Every structure is written in C-alpha cells, then in structure tokens.
Amino acid sequence: MSNNKYKVLIIEDEQNINNLLDTLMQANGYQTIIATSCGSGLMMYASHRPDIVILDLGLPDKDGISFLTEIRKTDFTPVIVLSARSDEKDKVEALNLGANDYVTKPFGSEELVARVRSALRTVLYQAHDSELPTGKFQTGDLLIDYEARRVFIGDEEIKLTQTEYNIVDLLSRHPGKMLTYSFIVKEVWGYNDMGSTKRLQVNMANIRKKFGVKPGKKSFIINELGVGYRMCDDSEKLIDSI
Numbered sequence: 001m002s003n004n005k006y007k008v009l010i011i012e013d014e015q016n017i018n019n020l021l022d023t024l025m026q027a028n029g030y031q032t033i034i035a036t037s038c039g040s041g042l043m044m045y046a047s048h049r050p051d052i053v054i055l056d057l058g059l060p061d062k063d064g065i066s067f068l069t070e071i072r073k074t075d076f077t078p079v080i081v082l083s084a085r086s087d088e089k090d091k092v093e094a095l096n097l098g099a100n101d102y103v104t105k106p107f108g109s110e111e112l113v114a115r116v117r118s119a120l121r122t123v124l125y126q127a128h129d130s131e132l133p134t135g136k137f138q139t140g141d142l143l144i145d146y147e148a149r150r151v152f153i154g155d156e157e158i159k160l161t162q163t164e165y166n167i168v169d170l171l172s173r174h175p176g177k178m179l180t181y182s183f184i185v186k187e188v189w190g191y192n193d194m195g196s197t198k199r200l201q202v203n204m205a206n207i208r209k210k211f212g213v214k215p216g217k218k219s220f221i222i223n224e225l226g227v228g229y230r231m232c233d234d235s236e237k238l239i240d241s242i
Contacts, residue, residue: 005031006120009050011041011067012082013060017105021054021082028113038062042070050077052119054112055099057083057090065097072098076162078119082107091195095202098161101189102199118190137172139232142211142220144172158210163188164203171221171231180228204229 008025012018013036025032033048035041038059045053045067053071057064068079078100083090086104094102100119103112137144143152149165151158160168166188171179185196204223213219222230 005029006052007031007033007048007050008116009033009035009041009044009048009053011035011038011044011053011059011064012056013037013058014056017056020109024109024113025116028116030116036060038064038067041067045071045077052116053077053079054116055079055081057081057085057094065094068094068097068099072161078162080112080115080119082112088198091198092202095199096206100163102195114191121190137175139172139175139220144169153211160207160210161203164207164210167200167203168207168221168231171229175231176233178224178228178230184228 006029008030010018010021010025010032012021012034018034018036022032022034033044033050035044036059038061041053041055041059044050053067055064055067059067064081064083068081071077071079076098079098080101080103081094081099082103082105083094084105085091091102101115103115135146137146141154144150145152146169149169151160151165151168167184170184170187181197181200182192185192185200189196189199204221207221208219211220220232222232224230
C-alpha cells in the first residue's frame with residue numbers, strides 16, 4: 001500500500017467544488033474517484049475501496065448521511081464530511097454516525113488537506129508497531145487486546161469505531177494519568193481547532209454509551225471537567241463515571 005497513491009473518493013454534486021477538490025487532492029499526491037450522488041458514491045465505494053471519503057451531505061438523490069450510515073454497517077474507512085450545514089446538531093449527528101471529521105463550506109484548501117492527512121494517519125495508527133503497545137491491558141472487567149484492536153468488558157466485546165478505539169487505546173497507555181483535552185485531540189486527530197473539544201466529547205459520550213455506564217455503576221474512564229480524561233489504574237476502585 002505504501003507504494004501506491006492513497007485513493008480519495010469525492011462525493012459532491014456541485015461541479016465547481018468537485019473540480020476544486022479533484023485538483024487539490026491530485027496536487028497533494030492522492031488518486032481521486034468522483035461521484036455526484038449517494039447512489040453512485042456507494043457503487044464507487046464498493047468497486048474502488050477508497051482509503052478515505054470526502055462526503056457532501058446535500059446530494060441530489062439522498063442525504064449524504066445515508067451513505068455514511070450504509071458504509072458504517074461494515075466498514076471504518078475514514079469519512080470527512082464537507083458541508084454547508086454549520087449547525088451543531090448536524091455536526092453532532094454526523095460524528096455520532098461515524099464521521100471522522102466535519103468541515104464546513106467555504107473551506108480553506110490547506111486546512112482540508114491537513115484534515116485528510118490527519119484522518120489517514122488515524123486510520124493507519126495501528127500500522128506503526130513501534131509506537132503501539134503489544135499484548136493486553138486490563139483494569140477491572142475492561143480488557144484491551146492491542147494487537148487485535150478489540151475491547152471487552154467481561155465476556156462481551158464492545159464494538160468501537162476506529163476513532164473511539166484510538167481514544168480508549170491512548171488513555172490505556174497512560175493509566176492513572178490525567179490527559180488534557182488538547183493532548184488527546186492532538187494525538188488522535190493531529191490538530192486542534194474550535195470544535196475539537198466538542199468532537200472529543202461526542203466520541204466520549206458514544207464510548208460511555210457502549211460501555212453501558214450508568215450513574216452509580218462502575219466505570220473505567222474519569223472525566224475532570226475542564227481538564228481532561230484519565231483511565232483508571234487497576235488498583236483503583238472504579239466508582240466514577242465517564
């Protein structure tokens with residue numbers, strides 16, 4: 001894979017933006033595949049297996065959210081939503097459904113390229129063996145199998161997105177240490193912006209839900225409001241909530 005150009009699937013129906021994205025991606029060394037509707041995007045995705053997707057939401061046949069929902073049934077290929085919709089609820093919905101990032105139009109070319117690189121770095125995180133722990137981590141009933149990138153609570157496997165896993169993985173490599181929001185964001189996404197903390201909180205809320213955290217129940221990740229998150233050491237009594 002390292003000898004080939006990364007493939008970027010662009011799903012956008014506005015021709016001028018399509019041309020801009022096509023030129024921008026190719027100028028930065030990426031191979032591009034173009035689709036102008038949700039249906040054609042799904043077909044291109046299935047046949048070309050891109051490394052990353054840039055997805056518009058306002059498509060002529062279906063909302064881009066339909067594309068995201070469909071591929072997230074089986075795949076974790078990074079998706080950057082590129083949309084004119086700037087409402088927080090739209091961003092939260094897309095992130096909740098598995099988008100790796102959300103960029104609003106109009107966008108800066110350098111910023112978009114940086115986010116593409118960051119998303120690819122995130123999805124290839126597991127490839128850097130020298131940077132990753134091997135073996136397993138356990139605290140209470142929580143077990144992380146680093147080499148398989150799988151998380152269990154008791155006998156139940158917890159299905160996490162790649163971003164959610166990378167957050168849990170990062171916290172587990174520093175057990176007992178409070179990691180600031182900005183540190184986590186930089187390590188997981190590679191950059192900081194005004195929406196970074198919100199993006200982290202959305203992902204953490206999803207982790208909390210998947211971990212089945214309820215008030216008074218045992219948990220594994222402690223949130224110090226305004227500061228950051230900490231993975232409990234195995235010696236701690238797990239009583240705090242995420």
